[in-house]
Amino acid sequence: MVYGQAMRERVRDDIGRLVHRGMPVEAYWRAVSDALDVAVPSEGSCLMTMDPATMLPTAEFVENGLPADSISRLVEIELREPDYTKWVDMARAGTAAASLSHVTAGDLDLSRRQREVRRPGGYSDELRVVLSSSTGTWGALTVFRETDSPYFSLSEVRLLSSLTGLISDGLRRALLLDDACADRPDTGMLVLDPDDGVDLANWEAEQWVDELGVGERAGTRLPLVIRSVASQARAIAAGERVADVGLARARVRTRTGRWVIVRGSLLGEGPLAPVAVLLEAARPAEMAPLLADMYGLTQRERRVTELVAQGLPTRQIANQLHMATYTVQDHLKSIFAKSGTGSRGDLVARLFFDQRTTSLTAPSATADD
Structure with a gap:
């Protein structure tokens, strides 16, 4: 199927709104899968989170996937044996997305995981997407089709390839939000009402606010960077500044010389939805x-x-x-x-x-x- 500009923009806008919804990882994956299914239909999907330093899998979320007793063999092939479109190989080559049917010229059984595990399980083609950003590779998304379904087309591969940066940003935000809610050290979280009043703040957020400072303007309650990021998150969620989707964040130096990354995400929908603002030390x-x-x-x-x-x-x-x-x-x-x-x-x-x-x-x- 060949997609027009309107279809691509619709999918991009839908996912852009999801990026800023402030959802936990599993909910984000399910919402993204539903949005993608409009343009790239599939019989199942799998989101795998990774340690960005090593690209080792850390968790997976699967819909209509293989049974648990097949996973160990898939992991063994992925980490220790040669095969097509392995995650590490794709990341090193800078390949954002690839279908098994394309890289094998339609002979899926050239793939070890296909002939040993996937085909016996009733699966045919798969489309793999590496979720990388400037901060590393945070995960991988696979959508797959069952036997008798058509292979993924090159236009479908190109569409997903064009969305990898946006989907990656959402995954990164979801992981940060999960970590903040789990009291991850040094990650601050503020929940702001529509007037930038603080509804909720953990201890780490209070420390970051003190370190950033609120300036000398009378009546100022929060550092300018926090208010700016929150405003941008609201604008993006409302469909404004579409070209800036994914940029509700800022990098700023504190009064003590540390660099902090500030990110904003809307928690829900509508003009009255609160905004979650995450603050964490900038990684190397x-x-x-x-x-x-x-x-x-x-x-x-x-x-x-x-x-x-x-x-x-x-x-x-x-x-x-x-x-x-x-x-x-x-x-x-x-x-x-x-x-x-x-x-x-x-x-x-x-x-x-x-x-x-x-x-x-x-x-x-x-x-x-």
Whole structure:
């Protein structure tokens, strides 16, 4: 099926509203699955959350999936044996979405998990989506079809590929909200009424507010960044500023020098719905793009740095970026000079701290080479 612009925008708008609803992970997955089913019908779906540092699965939510006794074999294949469209391989290749039928040219049984587990269970094609953002890979979504159903089309794959950033942002928010409700250390949560009055705040949120400060304007109750993020979350949920969907967040430095990420999500629907605002210390992976901006790295230098952080040697970097090895070396010299580092290890430690590879590119990044 070929989708027109109106269909793509409808699905994007529907999911954009879900991103800012402030739902827990399972409810978010079910709502996203329902929204996607309008354009990409399937017989079942599975959301798997991951540790962004290792991409190891941490939890799964399944509808009409395989029985539990089949999962151990699937996990074994995924983590230890070669196969098509494995999550780690897709993430490393920068592939946002792929169908098994496309990568096997229609011969699904070339896939080990298909012939050993999925086909005996009555399943045919599957469409896998890596849920990655600038802060890492937080999960993966699979939609699948049963035997006798048509394979996923390339237009369906492209549609889901175009939605990965948006769906990833929603998953990240859902995970943060779950963590905050579970009293995760250092994650603050405020619930604001329509007038930005505080209905609920945990102890961590109060500490972040004190550290941010409310300024000197008389009558001010909350830091400007919190009020701005809450306002943006309401605007997005109301269908305003559609182009900015996914950006109800801000990165700000506190009076003590720490960086904090502030995110807002509407809890429910309508103009009277409260807004949940989450505050947490910025992780190294979230600071990497900002540091790249500060050092003035060009777009090409950012890509070289990302591949360095993945441990690739110069020749492999050159092959991936379609450039000569001496050009890669020239870029590295420039990167070292701009960042004040003297080796690859120093560079990765400076930008990523915990050695976690992330994307340095951002919409505001310089586009020159």
